[in-house]
Each structure stands twice: as structure tokens, then as C-alpha cells.
Amino acid sequence: MAHPSIVILTGAGISAESGLGTFRDEGGLWAQHRIEDVATPEGFARDPQLVMDFYNTRRAQAVEATENAAHRALARLQADFDGDVLLVTQNVDSLHEKAGSTDVVHMHGALNSALCGACDHRWPAPLQMQVGDACPACGAPSARPDIVWFGEMPYHMDRIEAALSQADIFAAIGTSGNVYPAAGFVQLATYAGAKTVEMNLDPSMTVNLFEETRPGKASQTVPEWVESILNG
Structure with a gap:
């Protein structure tokens, strides 16, 4: 296979082992809030302080988190694979980058990252963002977390879909299969003729669409899969 192409999608399950909870975890940060209040544009419009506080807490947790064996294995795959590896993540942490991955599509x-709600300028977010923080580009007091909330369009979809249309292998790791458009990536990859594999602690909603499944913790299944790719 000349210059084979791999597209990898990672979700909350890969970071859970690093201590970053998902919104399905009982007793975690997400369990204390309704998604409608902290993860929608309408929630931010209603109570921007609540939303800022929520993401300030998540940001502090993410800064303290350490990458795990799954993140490190994917960084190694990007570095050593004789072909293209596009790493797409639904996660908003930086654990892939901490592990050494250099091209991560968030x-x-x-x-x-902070985003200006007025002019769409982006800049590095401080550890504690404040309601009314001014945009360094246009000066508007319109800073918000640079997070795609429910009801908003995910970033980089053109690049992701182009890569899926040419993929030889598609892997989904730690994803629930509940959230679109990511849940539909396996179908796009299948249409392109890619081999598909799911690695998950529990089966996703789309597990039946994958050719291969590797159940278990990402810190175990992902390094084993990477070894099989690099030494296959």
C-alpha cells in the first residue's frame, strides 16, 4: 500500500483514564449542571458567569491532567507510521499535545483557547477567564470559551471529511457514537473502502458499523493496536 492513510477519532474515553470526567459520569463536574445551562449558546446568554466558572474549572483540571499510554501510543503512531495519520479529537483538553502529537484537529x-463572539478572533485563554474580557483584536467585551457548544457547527469539517474520503483505516477510540457529525464518520470511512476499528470500554451506539472491535481500556487497547499497525 503506497502512502496509506489513517484517520483516528478520539473521544472522552481516552482522557477518562487521565482523570478527566465525561458528561455521563455520575458525581463529576458535568453531573452538577444541565447541558443546556453550560454547553449551549443560549445558556451562555442567560448566565455567562455560570458558564465561565464551569469552563474555568474544566481548564484547571485539564492543566493538571497527565497524558496516558493511549495518548503516547497515538503520538508514536503519528511519528513512526509510513503514511498519513490524521488525529481528530472531540476532546477539548491538550493531552494529545502533551503526549507529543503535533497535528491534532480539535x-x-x-x-x-478563547474566542471573540464579535469578530471570531482567537487567542490563548488565561487560566481564569472573566465575563466581559476584551478581545485583543477588536476590543469588544465579548470573550467566550473557544468551545463548540450543542447547536453549533464543529470545526474543520471540510478537512476531516476530505481525509475520511481517502482513508485506508479509520479508528474510533473512546467515543460514545451519540454525537453527530462524529458518529457518522465510520459510515463515511466505510463508503471510502477503509478498514474500520472501534476501541472502547463499552460498545458505542454505532459499534455494529465497525469491522473490528477491541473492547477494554484505551491505555491497553490503543498501544496494542498501534503495535499491530507499525509491525504489521
């Missing part, structure tokens, strides 16, 4: 935004 389709749902990033906690370490």
Missing part, C-alpha cells in the same frame, strides 16, 4: 474547540 473539532469541538479547546479549553486553552
